[in-house]
Amino acid sequence: MLKIKDLHARVDGKDILKGLTLEVAAGEVHAIMGPNGAGKSTLAQVLAGREGYEIVSGSVEYLGQDLLELAPEERAREGVFLAFQYPVEIPGVNNVYLLKAALNAIRKHRGEDELDAYAFMKIVREKMKLMQMDPSFLNRGVNEGFSGGEKKRNEILQMAVLEPKLALLDETDSGLDIDAMKVVAEGVNSLRSPERAIVMVTHYQRLLDHIVPDVVHVLADGRIVKSGDRSLALELEERGYDWLQKAVGT
Amino acid sequence: MATNEHELEHLVSRKYKHGFFTEIEADTVPPGLNEDVIRFISAKKNEPEWMTEWRLKAYRHWLTMPEPKWAHVHYPPIDFQAISYYSAPKRPEDAPKSLDEVDPKLLETYDKLGIPLHERARLAGVAVDAVFDSVSVTTTFKEKLAEAGVIFCSFSEAVQEHPELVRRYLGSVVPARDNFYAALNSAVFTDGSFVYIPKGVRCPMELSTYFRINAANTGQFERTLIVADEGSHVSYLEGCTAPMRDENQLHAAVVELVALKDAEIKYSTVQNWYPGDEEGRGGIYNFVTKRGDCRGANSKISWTQVETGSAITWKYPSCILRGDNSVGEFYSVAVANNLQQADTGTKMIHIGRNTRSTIISKGISAGRAQNAYRGLVRVLPTAEGARNFTQCDSLLIGDRCGAHTFPYIEARNPSAQIEHEATTSKIGEDQLFYCLQRGLSEEDAVNMIVNGFCKEVFRELPMEFAVEAQALLNVSLEGAVG
Ligand SMILES: Nc1ncnc2c1ncn2[C@@H]1O[C@H](COP(=O)(O)OP(=O)(O)OP(=O)(O)O)[C@@H](O)[C@H]1O
Numbered sequence: 247m248l249k250i251k252d253l254h255a256r257v258d259g260k261d262i263l264k265g266l267t268l269e270v271a272a273g274e275v276h277a278i279m280g281p282n283g284a285g286k287s288t289l290a291q292v293l294a295g296r297e298g299y300e301i302v303s304g305s306v307e308y309l310g311q312d313l314l315e316l317a318p319e320e321r322a323r324e325g326v327f328l329a330f331q332y333p334v335e336i337p338g339v340n341n342v343y344l345l346k347a348a349l350n351a352i353r354k355h356r357g358e359d360e361l362d363a364y365a366f367m368k369i370v371r372e373k374m375k376l377m378q379m380d381p382s383f384l385n386r387g388v389n390e391g392f393s394g395g396e397k398k399r400n401e402i403l404q405m406a407v408l409e410p411k412l413a414l415l416d417e418t419d420s421g422l423d424i425d426a427m428k429v430v431a432e433g434v435n436s437l438r439s440p441e442r443a444i445v446m447v448t449h450y451q452r453l454l455d456h457i458v459p460d461v462v463h464v465l466a467d468g469r470i471v472k473s474g475d476r477s478l479a480l481e482l483e484e485r486g487y488d489w490l491q492k493a494v495g496t
Numbered sequence: 497m498a499t500n501e502h503e504l505e506h507l508v509s510r511k512y513k514h515g516f517f518t519e520i521e522a523d524t525v526p527p528g529l530n531e532d533v534i535r536f537i538s539a540k541k542n543e544p545e546w547m548t549e550w551r552l553k554a555y556r557h558w559l560t561m562p563e564p565k566w567a568h569v570h571y572p573p574i575d576f577q578a579i580s581y582y583s584a585p586k587r588p589e590d591a592p593k594s595l596d597e598v599d600p601k602l603l604e605t606y607d608k609l610g611i612p613l614h615e616r617a618r619l620a621g622v623a624v625d626a627v628f629d630s631v632s633v634t635t636t637f638k639e640k641l642a643e644a645g646v647i648f649c650s651f652s653e654a655v656q657e658h659p660e661l662v663r664r665y666l667g668s669v670v671p672a673r674d675n676f677y678a679a680l681n682s683a684v685f686t687d688g689s690f691v692y693i694p695k696g697v698r699c700p701m702e703l704s705t706y707f708r709i710n711a712a713n714t715g716q717f718e719r720t721l722i723v724a725d726e727g728s729h730v731s732y733l734e735g736c737t738a739p740m741r742d743e744n745q746l747h748a749a750v751v752e753l754v755a756l757k758d759a760e761i762k763y764s765t766v767q768n769w770y771p772g773d774e775e776g777r778g779g780i781y782n783f784v785t786k787r788g789d790c791r792g793a794n795s796k797i798s799w800t801q802v803e804t805g806s807a808i809t810w811k812y813p814s815c816i817l818r819g820d821n822s823v824g825e826f827y828s829v830a831v832a833n834n835l836q837q838a839d840t841g842t843k844m845i846h847i848g849r850n851t852r853s854t855i856i857s858k859g860i861s862a863g864r865a866q867n868a869y870r871g872l873v874r875v876l877p878t879a880e881g882a883r884n885f886t887q888c889d890s891l892l893i894g895d896r897c898g899a900h901t902f903p904y905i906e907a908r909n910p911s912a913q914i915e916h917e918a919t920t921s922k923i924g925e926d927q928l929f930y931c932l933q934r935g936l937s938e939e940d941a942v943n944m945i946v947n948g949f950c951k952e953v954f955r956e957l958p959m960e961f962a963v964e965a966q967a968l969l970n971v972s973l974e975g976a977v978g
């Protein structure tokens with residue numbers, strides 16, 4: 247589904263991704279761990295198409311297309327979803343209004359009919375229940391005055407409604423209390439399917455107890471320096487990242 | 497009176513003899529302004545002498561006034577002698593015969609605004625009776641108003657039919673000498689609206705210039721007077737969302753509102769004058785004086801405006817809170833794109849006890865536009881317990897535009913409570929990217945963010961106007977990003 251080859255990217259003249267290679271197949275869940283500032287969020291933003299990141303070299307193939315050629319909204323409509331590490335507030339714009347516009351933009355792109363208010367609300371109510379969110383959130387401004395945890399939950403609600411093919415979750419577990427983490431994990435798990443891939447960035451092995459990954463990667467200094475199964479996460483928890491960085495000579 | 501009219505006619509015809517008007521049709525005066533022109537206008541409208549005198553006095557005062565320079569706008573000097581101050585309404589023969597003769601670009605915009613087909617013709621200036629017949633709508637409308645005793649007519653008609661009301665209230669809120677443009681308007685205004693709501697009457701429908709026949713032809717110096725008698729209530733809608741083109745570059749209207757004891761006036765404007773092309777060429781200069789006088793106790797005047805048009809807008813709808821416990825409100829969205837310049841705001845003058853005012857101003861700038869908010873809150877010593885809340889937010893789209901806030905506060909009563917909040921934000925690249933990442937197009941994303949920003953004001957507009965205003969904002973900001 248996703249093939250990243252030797253990707254080099256920089257921001258403001260600073261090299262951040264330095265030859266990153268990663269392959270994710272449909273149906274898989276990958277976890278990316280790594281020290282602060284390693285480039286995990288940068289990778290997510292580059293995949294989502296944020297402006298300001300200069301792709302120096304390398305390639306990204308998504309479902310057979312050159313992902314880097316697509317505008318951010320086209321990537322989204324093709325099924326790439328990014329749950330942001332820091333979701334922004336958009337005052338005055340109803341949460342539900344943004345969600346409806348988003349879903350209909352995606353449906354239109356797929357050649358499906360736009361949903362009317364009734365059909366749409368049915369879907370949203372169901373997903374809100376799954377995310378154990380109070381309906382009052384729908385009519386509040388997008389993330390306006392949401393607590394840190396509520397914002398994260400709202401990201402997963404959006405994901406559940408939009409049903410992306412490739413979900414990139416950037417530290418969705420950070421700032422969640424224990425119960426909220428379970429709810430979020432349930433939301434993510436409900437989306438696991440053979441046609442879908444999930445890449446989640448996390449600092450805590452605890453999340454992986456709830457969302458069991460197929461592969462765990464370590465991203466350090468702009469590269470994937472080690473990949474393995476779940477046990478790698480446990481090992482990292484015990485030993486930190488130092489030994490790895492030394493081992494690969496960075 | 498008769499002799500005076502006779503004299504006037506005589507005066508005018510004498511000028512004819514002198515060749516002053518010989519070159520042109522009898523219905524138009526050549527460019528230029530002098531007392532003869534004013535007498536001509538007044539005679540054309542068959543006005544009583546007091547009205548002519550009122551105009552002349554305004555004119556003489558205007559001659560002594562310097563053109564204001566302090567607004568945060570820049571434009572080449574206006575040559576007031578190059579303007580023609582009277583031209584008869586366009587005759588149907590001159591108007592486009594059908595929509596096929598109308599600028600396709602204009603039609604495209606109507607389409608985007610979702611304006612119904614029959615209305616497009618009217619807005620584009622197609623000879624009305626050639627396309628659709630508004631008589632039936634207008635008649636039922638007029639009947640209903642008459643039943644309630646509401647007077648709603650053109651200003652000229654009011655001068656003829658209700659001279660005592662016009663004479664009592666005209667200039668009582670905006671005196672002829674008030675400011676440069678108000679003085680000019682007082683001298684040369686050609687038409688406008690007149691509304692009178694009798695005691696205790698709640699106007700049975702929203703009054704809209706739309707229903708006033710010939711509304712499109714009120715010209716560049718429009719005059720509106722609305723009087724709400726004791727305990728009455730009226731909501732008035734001005735303007736329309738469709739882009740209005742006009743050969744006249746300078747527009748200087750005056751609007752006066754009078755609310756007597758326990759009366760309430762809600763005045764909503766959606767204004768979309770042609771702003772000029774991307775370089776600002778050909779846009780309208782809109783210099784308006786709008787003021788409401790809460791003359792009686794417990795009265796309320798509320799201004800809501802959405803301004804997207806004009807090359808230059810200079811406009812401060814204001815409230816004089818004279819009556820005890822009276823309330824003034826100002827809700828405004830002003831959009832400036834490309835090279836537009838807007839200098840708008842409000843004045844709240846607290847005179848009565850326990851008077852309250854609220855100001856919510858949302859300024860949006862895009863392109864290379866400049867948007868200034870200028871607000872005055874003045875609390876006089878008599879205004880025991882006066883309160884004001886001002887919130888003034890600016891939104892910038894792109895980094896070549898500007899927003900400026902000039903709040904003036906004068907509190908001369910120690911019990912006054914005045915709160916002022918101001919914010920300036922940029923449409924964050926973050927917000928935009930967030931929406932794009934959810935699949936929205938850039939245009940939809942900007943529209944959504946902007947509409948969210950304006951929500952508190954849109955909420956104040958009558959329902960159908962709010963929907964139109966939203967669509968209008970979207971069209972006005974088209975291409976603002978990217
Ligand atoms: N605009 C920028 N200019 C300069 N450096 C930047 C810019 N944006 C990001 N960086 C740097 O790029 C590096 C990678 O940042 P990134 O946000 O991808 O890290 P991360 O792995 O997600 O870290 P964390 O675990 O703390 O979230 C950091 O050193 C950061 O300071």
Ligand SMILES: [Mg+2]
Binds near residue numbers: 288
């Ligand atoms: Mg990060």
